[in-house]
Amino acid sequence: MEYDYKDAVKLLTSQGKFYINLGLERISTILNIIGNPQDKLKYIHVAGTNGKGSVCAILASILQVSGKKTGLFTSPHLFDYTERIKINGVDIPKPEFARLIFDVCKIADRHNIHLTEFEMLTVIMFIYFAKNNVDVVVLETGLGGRFDATNVIKENLCAVITHIDLDHIERLGNTKDKIAFEKAGIIKKGCPVITCEGYEAIKDRADECESLLLMVAPFQDTSELALKGLYQQENLSLALAAIRLVFPEISHKIIIEGLQKVKHIGRFQIIEKYNIIIDGAHNPNGALALRESLDLYYPDKKRRFVFGCLKNKDYPKMMQILFKKNDEIYLNHFSHPNSASFEELKSACPFEARKFDSLGTFNQDEHTITIVCGSLYMINEVIPRSYLD
Numbered sequence: 001m002e003y004d005y006k007d008a009v010k011l012l013t014s015q016g017k018f019y020i021n022l023g024l025e026r027i028s029t030i031l032n033i034i035g036n037p038q039d040k041l042k043y044i045h046v047a048g049t050n051g052k053g054s055v056c057a058i059l060a061s062i063l064q065v066s067g068k069k070t071g072l073f074t075s076p077h078l079f080d081y082t083e084r085i086k087i088n089g090v091d092i093p094k095p096e097f098a099r100l101i102f103d104v105c106k107i108a109d110r111h112n113i114h115l116t117e118f119e120m121l122t123v124i125m126f127i128y129f130a131k132n133n134v135d136v137v138v139l140e141t142g143l144g145g146r147f148d149a150t151n152v153i154k155e156n157l158c159a160v161i162t163h164i165d166l167d168h169i170e171r172l173g174n175t176k177d178k179i180a181f182e183k184a185g186i187i188k189k190g191c192p193v194i195t196c197e198g199y200e201a202i203k204d205r206a207d208e209c210e211s212l213l214l215m216v217a218p219f220q221d222t223s224e225l226a227l228k229g230l231y232q233q234e235n236l237s238l239a240l241a242a243i244r245l246v247f248p249e250i251s252h253k254i255i256i257e258g259l260q261k262v263k264h265i266g267r268f269q270i271i272e273k274y275n276i277i278i279d280g281a282h283n284p285n286g287a288l289a290l291r292e293s294l295d296l297y298y299p300d301k302k303r304r305f306v307f308g309c310l311k312n313k314d315y316p317k318m319m320q321i322l323f324k325k326n327d328e329i330y331l332n333h334f335s336h337p338n339s340a341s342f343e344e345l346k347s348a349c350p351f352e353a354r355k356f357d358s359l360g361t362f363n364q365d366e367h368t369i370t371i372v373c374g375s376l377y378m379i380n381e382v383i384p385r386s387y388l389d
Contacts, residue, residue, distance in 0.1 A: 003098035037130035048162025058239035062258030100124035146185025165285040229268035308332035316348035330356035334378035
């Protein structure tokens with residue numbers, strides 16, 4: 001029987017059935033019922049506020065080029081949920097995804113376990129990767145670390161903690177130190193941890209777990225890296241430190257080839273044919289990194305922004321950082337239930353702005369670059385899929 005992907009997505013996103021609810025009890029229970037597939041796998045576990053996705057993409061590319069069968073679990077997706085679960089760069093097939101969603105839902109309902117959407121995705125990822133005997137899983141946390149569903153794993157080859165900033169403060173805490181404490185929860189007993197920032201919470205957790213703490217400086221040359229953006233220097237430093245620590249046998253030649261083949265949609269992604277940049281910056285730190293990269297790569301081009309954001313993000317500060325007086329600014333209210341409205345965005349915008357309609361209304365001009373930013377959740381409504389092929 002072939003299961004329907006659209007029906008699976010409808011089930012996954014059904015109102016009232018799935019929600020955010022941090023904690024490991026529910027996912028631990030259901031994984032135990034189905035035989036704990038997560039215990040059969042090896043992981044590099046990545047947490048942090050900004051840069052997680054880029055670090056994971058770099059790690060997965062190098063590992064794949066080295067010949068290892070590599071699983072990659074990331075979020076969010078741009079077009080299809082299947083983008084979140086990949087083996088050697090290939091998305092989980094839609095029929096397989098759908099079958100696993102329905103199977104896990106039946107088991108959860110039978111045992112009265114109320115899984116969140118992210119827990120569902122995490123469970124089917126573990127099943128799919130274990131079934132396909134992947135050599136190593138590059139595992140990105142969804143939210144936080146300590147109580148994130150991915151943290152059900154018992155050990156990892158190493159943990160990586162990327163840049164920490166104020167985000168999801170309603171769930172993780174209202175200071176960077178509190179957020180660092182949550183991220184440090186992915187550190188496992190006797191398993192090394194790599195970071196660029198010296199938060200006491202990370203040091204304390206590493207000491208408590210008797211884990212090697214490796215601090216790296218963001219000095220790596222990014223000239224061979226396919227991903228652009230100034231902030232990739234820090235992400236590359238973390239990824240390479242993890243590779244050299246865990247897989248010292250991987251040669252410099254393989255690493256360079258892996259860097260040249262990295263793909264990561266929506267992170268300072270340049271679509272040259274249409275003079276468009278897509279960037280998933282969704283907090284002030286990400287906005288600053290985007291602004292600095294624009295100043296470096298495109299100092300003389302006129303800027304046209306298409307900006308949308310979730311209500312729980314600091315979009316007033318993001319817009320203050322991103323926009324200049326002579327920029328062309330379009331604000332977008334997209335279909336996500338938590339999307340800020342045009343009126344909310346406009347009232348916080350420091351300069352004159354208009355309502356976004358479609359990219360097709362813009363004049364193509366080689367001297368103007370269009371920057372689509374503020375939330376990855378709106379990309380599939382703004383950018384035609386054909387632009388990315």
